[in-house]
Amino acid sequence: MSSVADRDLRISKLTKEFATFTAVKSLDLVVPQGSFFALLGPSGCGKTTTLRMVAGLDTPTSGSIHLGDLDVTYEKPYRRPVNTVFQNYALFPHLDIYENVAFGLRRRRSPEVARQVDEMLALVELTSQARKKPPQLSGGQQQRVALARALINRPEVLLLDEPLGALDLKLRRSMQLEIKRIQTEVGLTFVHVTHDQEEAMTMADTIAVMNAGVIEQMGSPTELYENPATTFVANFLGQSNLIAGKIIGREGDVVKVQMEGTVVSIPADRAHADHGDGWVGIRPEKVLIAPAGQPIDAPGNHMTGAYVTDVSFVGVSTQYLVRMPWGQELMAFEQNTGVRGIIPVGTAVDVSWRPEFAFLLDASQDVNAGIEEA
Amino acid sequence: MAVQAPEAAPPPRAPAVRPRRKLTGYWLILPGALWLGLFFVVPFYSLLATSLYDPNGSVLGGYDMTYHFANFVDAIKDYWEPLLRSLGYAGIATLICLVLGYLLAYAIAFKGGRWRTLLLVLVIAPFFTSFLLRTLSWKLILADDGFVVDALQSVHILGADDRLLATPVAVIAGLTYNFLPFMVLPLYASLEKIDGRLIEAAGDLYASPVRAFFKVTWPLSLPGVVAGTLLTFIPAAGDYVNAQLLGNPNTRMAGNVIQDLFTKTSDYAAAGALSVILMLIIVGMVMAYVRTAGTEDLV
Amino acid sequence: MSGFGRIKRWIGDHLVMALGLLVLVYMFVPIAVVILMSFNDNSKSRNLYAFQNFTWNNWTGMCKPDGMCAAVGKSAEIGLLATIVATILGTLAAFAMVRHDFKGKSASNVIIFLPMASPEIVMGSSLLALFLSVGFSLGFWTIFIAHVMFCLSFVVVTVKARLTGLDSNLEQAAMDLYATESQTFWRVTFPLVLPGILGAALLSFSLSFDDFIITNLNAGQTTTFPMFVYGAAQRGVPMQVNVIGTIMFLISIAIVLGGEVNNRRKARALAA
Numbered sequence: 030m031s032s033v034a035d036r037d038l039r040i041s042k043l044t045k046e047f048a049t050f051t052a053v054k055s056l057d058l059v060v061p062q063g064s065f066f067a068l069l070g071p072s073g074c075g076k077t078t079t080l081r082m083v084a085g086l087d088t089p090t091s092g093s094i095h096l097g098d099l100d101v102t103y104e105k106p107y108r109r110p111v112n113t114v115f116q117n118y119a120l121f122p123h124l125d126i127y128e129n130v131a132f133g134l135r136r137r138r139s140p141e142v143a144r145q146v147d148e149m150l151a152l153v154e155l156t157s158q159a160r161k162k163p164p165q166l167s168g169g170q171q172q173r174v175a176l177a178r179a180l181i182n183r184p185e186v187l188l189l190d191e192p193l194g195a196l197d198l199k200l201r202r203s204m205q206l207e208i209k210r211i212q213t214e215v216g217l218t219f220v221h222v223t224h225d226q227e228e229a230m231t232m233a234d235t236i237a238v239m240n241a242g243v244i245e246q247m248g249s250p251t252e253l254y255e256n257p258a259t260t261f262v263a264n265f266l267g268q269s270n271l272i273a274g275k276i277i278g279r280e281g282d283v284v285k286v287q288m289e290g291t292v293v294s295i296p297a298d299r300a301h302a303d304h305g306d307g308w309v310g311i312r313p314e315k316v317l318i319a320p321a322g323q324p325i326d327a328p329g330n331h332m333t334g335a336y337v338t339d340v341s342f343v344g345v346s347t348q349y350l351v352r353m354p355w356g357q358e359l360m361a362f363e364q365n366t367g368v369r370g371i372i373p374v375g376t377a378v379d380v381s382w383r384p385e386f387a388f389l390l391d392a393s394q395d396v397n398a399g400i401e402e403a
Numbered sequence: 404m405a406v407q408a409p410e411a412a413p414p415p416r417a418p419a420v421r422p423r424r425k426l427t428g429y430w431l432i433l434p435g436a437l438w439l440g441l442f443f444v445v446p447f448y449s450l451l452a453t454s455l456y457d458p459n460g461s462v463l464g465g466y467d468m469t470y471h472f473a474n475f476v477d478a479i480k481d482y483w484e485p486l487l488r489s490l491g492y493a494g495i496a497t498l499i500c501l502v503l504g505y506l507l508a509y510a511i512a513f514k515g516g517r518w519r520t521l522l523l524v525l526v527i528a529p530f531f532t533s534f535l536l537r538t539l540s541w542k543l544i545l546a547d548d549g550f551v552v553d554a555l556q557s558v559h560i561l562g563a564d565d566r567l568l569a570t571p572v573a574v575i576a577g578l579t580y581n582f583l584p585f586m587v588l589p590l591y592a593s594l595e596k597i598d599g600r601l602i603e604a605a606g607d608l609y610a611s612p613v614r615a616f617f618k619v620t621w622p623l624s625l626p627g628v629v630a631g632t633l634l635t636f637i638p639a640a641g642d643y644v645n646a647q648l649l650g651n652p653n654t655r656m657a658g659n660v661i662q663d664l665f666t667k668t669s670d671y672a673a674a675g676a677l678s679v680i681l682m683l684i685i686v687g688m689v690m691a692y693v694r695t696a697g698t699e700d701l702v
Numbered sequence: 703m704s705g706f707g708r709i710k711r712w713i714g715d716h717l718v719m720a721l722g723l724l725v726l727v728y729m730f731v732p733i734a735v736v737i738l739m740s741f742n743d744n745s746k747s748r749n750l751y752a753f754q755n756f757t758w759n760n761w762t763g764m765c766k767p768d769g770m771c772a773a774v775g776k777s778a779e780i781g782l783l784a785t786i787v788a789t790i791l792g793t794l795a796a797f798a799m800v801r802h803d804f805k806g807k808s809a810s811n812v813i814i815f816l817p818m819a820s821p822e823i824v825m826g827s828s829l830l831a832l833f834l835s836v837g838f839s840l841g842f843w844t845i846f847i848a849h850v851m852f853c854l855s856f857v858v859v860t861v862k863a864r865l866t867g868l869d870s871n872l873e874q875a876a877m878d879l880y881a882t883e884s885q886t887f888w889r890v891t892f893p894l895v896l897p898g899i900l901g902a903a904l905l906s907f908s909l910s911f912d913d914f915i916i917t918n919l920n921a922g923q924t925t926t927f928p929m930f931v932y933g934a935a936q937r938g939v940p941m942q943v944n945v946i947g948t949i950m951f952l953i954s955i956a957i958v959l960g961g962e963v964n965n966r967r968k969a970r971a972l973a974a
Binding site: 425427428429431432434435436438439440442443444445446447449450452453503504506507509510511513514520521522524525526527528529530531532533534535536537538539540541543544580583584612633634637638640641642643644648657658661662665666671674675678681682685689 | 714719721730732736739791792794810816822823824829830854855908914915919931951954
């Protein structure tokens with residue numbers, strides 16, 4: 030069942046119960062070796078608890094954690110080849126940067142500490158700061174020290190717990206790219222916990238969206254965004270229009286849905302429900318609008334009788350709120366390509382979208398799941 | 404990529420590692436708790452026992468345990484005056500400390516700026532110079548031919564023959580002085596936590612700074628007021644050094660009597676009874692006070 | 703705004719600070735007297751309470767008064783010993799209180815708090831009652847026992863505060879970086895709590911060195927410096943006690959200022 034090269038992180042049936050609630054419910058997860066994996070979810074979803082169990086800082090109630098063949102479920106944190114970049118860095122304030130970075134090596138009596146530390150400091154561009162104490166560094170520098178301190182141990186898995194949460198937006202963007210670069214360079218498995226969907230999408234190859242202790246959906250950023258399987262994912266990752274409909278049934282490659290007087294078709298691989306009621310989902314940038322009667326570049330149904338209730342110009346795009354004949358307001362984002370001017374509030378418009386962009390979700394799910402948390 | 408070789412040890416199973424050693428806490432607290440138990444709690448029992456000894460015993464002949472509750476009645480009968488004086492002097496000193504301490508703590512907390520730490524250090528600094536020497540200094544400052552008396556006489560607050568030394572005023576002044584730091588520190592601790600913007604907002608809403616103070620600052624500083632008054636009142640009520648050095652035989656406090664009964668007249672039974680009474684009164688007052696002030700989290 | 707309003711405002715802004723500073727000055731008046739009197743030559747006068755002539759003699763002949771320097775030595779000896787024991791026991795107890803759960807924790811909390819809330823005279827007399835009833839002879843060791851007792855609570859409270867403020871993430875980070883439990887303690891926890899422990903020790907020493915009421919009741923034939931001063935106050939205080947007082951003050955100021963300078967230096971380094 031295993032080869033030497035198999036160093037995947039395997040989590041199975043992992044559960045963590047606290048006195049009053051269950052933080053993680055029977056979680057199954059495989060993180061392939063060398064991947065950049067993101068655990069994405071709102072605060073309190075259990076993602077940090079999962080991370081802490083992998084690090085050995087929390088003990089699971091049940092389930093197991095394997096690194097390749099090695100069962101580390103109950104292993105002490107200092108006996109597992111896993112290192113963590115803590116949320117607020119947790120740099121040792123009484124040690125200078127050099128000693129912070131050397132800490133793990135020294136504990137393991139590793140040879141050539143000096144050479145390794147120098148190399149690592151060079152990698153994160155902090156050579157000149159080696160003899161300063163952590164509080165003397167800026168937030169971004171501290172972040173890099175935390176990264177260096179963990180990376181230098183060449184762990185099989187590097188855990189990052191909201192590592193960029195304390196940085197301002199601009200710095201965060203550049204650190205995202207920086208961490209991604211370092212990950213590619215060193216080729217270690219990174220498990221990144223975050224509540225920032227943009228951050229997860231920018232950095233990770235694979236994202237697992239967590240909610241209330243379970244994984245809602247897992248996949249590449251595009252998969253998750255383009256084809257969300259639950260209302261939570263649809264709302265938490267970007268924004269979605271969800272319209273109530275009655276599922277008529279499958280016809281060939283598509284599922285037909287009766288939606289407010291119109292029958293819409295949804296590709297079968299994007300339909301996550303096949304009978305009863307359903308939510309028809311469409312991302313705002315996929316919704317096309319045009320003043321009533323003018324052509325729309327979409328082969329699907331044209332819905333008429335809508336009008337614009339709100340317009341916000343945000344530079345690269347214009348965001349419209351469109352009231353549909355059945356009273357629901359849909360969001361429609363349009364790139365400012367300059368082909369057409371902004372449609373003013375009150376204008377009667379037609380609405381359409383390409384059928385292949387729509388998705389179908391189970392109506393038993395809360396239509397607002399994931400909106401507040403995002 | 405060179406990957407760290409996994410540890411050779413087989414993965415331990417859950418029960419072997421999981422439970423934290425619950426006994427560690429006991430071992431850590433044991434020596435300290437034992438010390439306090441033996442030399443703080445047990446002595447109270449001894450004191451209680453002593454207070455019930457036969458008052459006719461002596462150091463040489465030994466004391467008999469006779470459960471002589473009349474010791475308490477006798478102690479109150481004989482020493483109600485010093486007891487009341489202790490409470491009265493301590494009460495007045497505490498009030499003055501509250502006013503002075505509040506001023507100082509408020510100034511440091513809200514006007515101290517970058518000098519805060521230094522000012523705070525200056526509050527504590529006198530505390531490190533012998534308590535007795537500082538009290539003796541007051542003897543000198545308040546002396547009959549000292550400048551304070553001269554000044555007060557020249558503005559006719561004091562008559563030509565009036566004095567300060569060996570009066571209740573001197574004793575209270577000494578108590579006030581000695582226990583002021585105990586008032587300032589807790590007051591500062593709670594004032595410092597108040598968000599300055601709250602007071603600005605209050606100034607905005609209540610207009611008058613005085614009203615803003617009583618509506619916002621004062622209520623928010625109450626925990627510090629309670630802690631400070633207790634930390635001042637308790638040692639002041641038990642003190643006898645100030646009464647001894649700055650007072651006269653008519654300003655004797657309960658502490659002086661207990662001290663004398665133990666060390667001079669060797670009347671241990673009466674001394675024990677008076678100590679217990681003093682402790683009970685203080686504990687009673689503190690509990691009543693804390694209950695009214697509604698602050699439970701003093702510990 | 704009128705000029706009058708401005709003046710009112712200025713007074714309002716500065717009055718509190720001025721009054722506060724006055725209170726602070728008041729706190730230092732007796733110390734100024736102690737320092738002044740350490741240079742007082744009262745050999746020609748009976749009046750012990752007035753400055754007569756300037757002299758260095760009190761400083762050069764510091765140990766002239768019979769038994770004074772011996773008393774200072776005794777106080778220092780007891781202070782050091784009591785500080786070491788109280789600091790160790792108190793630190794252990796503080797770790798127990800913050801880091802461990804055990805039955806009787808809240809009871810322990812109360813017992814630790816009570817000595818700070820009891821009048822010294824009651825603590826002193828109850829200890830005396832105990833020593834008398836078990837026939838323990840009074841002296842050096844009874845003073846030592848008493849001092850450890852009342853210093854202990856202050857140590858626990860001080861170290862507890864420091865320990866509570868310690869970010870537990872730091873210890874977890876150490877464990878994550880291959881430090882075993884004991885390495886984590888000695889390399890991370892202990893160095894970070896150390897300033898609190900040192901502060902507690904300093905406080906203990908000064909409490910012990912300065913204590914009079916409890917000591918006097920339990921001293922037997924042993925004389926500490928406060929007892930010497932008290933005894934001398936009945937007869938006439940030798941001016942040399944003021945030298946000791948001045949030295950104590952200077953040492954405490956030096957320690958405190960040293961700490962402050964260190965902090966400022968750190969702050970400047972931070973700003974740089």
